[in-house]
Amino acid sequence: MxxxxxxxxxxxxxxxxxxxxxxxxxxxxxKMPSREEMGTPQQAPIQQQDKNFPLGASWTAVSLNGKPIGDRRATLQVDPSLRGTGFGGCNTFSASAYPLRQQAFAVGPLALTKRTCDKGASEFERSYLTALRAARSWDLVNGKLVIKGAAGELQFDRGI
The missing domain is CATH 1.20.5 (Single alpha-helices involved in coiled-coils or other helix-helix interfaces)
Structure with missing residues (x-):
């Protein structure tokens, strides 16, 4: 011990x-003197204004990956309860759609009707819904809604 x-x-x-x-x-x-005590003007932080996603607006797709859609028809609408619905070119769909901070965008799993369509319409719909499901960001550019993601870019005009 x-x-x-x-x-x-x-x-x-x-x-x-x-x-x-x-x-x-x-x-x-x-204690280190503050900027005010040293006489150095303090700059205001730069604040990026978040845009508001246009909830409740109807949108019609006009291009997919920079190519015009032509006579194909595809739509999207996100309601205030964050439910995305629309037409993919053959079937109607719905999914959770989340416009997030700093113009991020997320789309949950899609629920589709099971209509049989011709091969061209089915291929277009698959490409459209794949791009929509993989969406990561959105923006409003010259009145168009632009949604971008790993599977491509969609551009929409405001629908009627």
Missing amino acids: IRRLGYAAALAVVAAPLLLPADALAQSRQ
């Missing part, structure tokens, strides 16, 4: 001087 106390006492004697300079150094530190 005495031997253990001896080691503890020796350790305290050795460690005490090491702790003292840190305390003295902390006490001698001075």
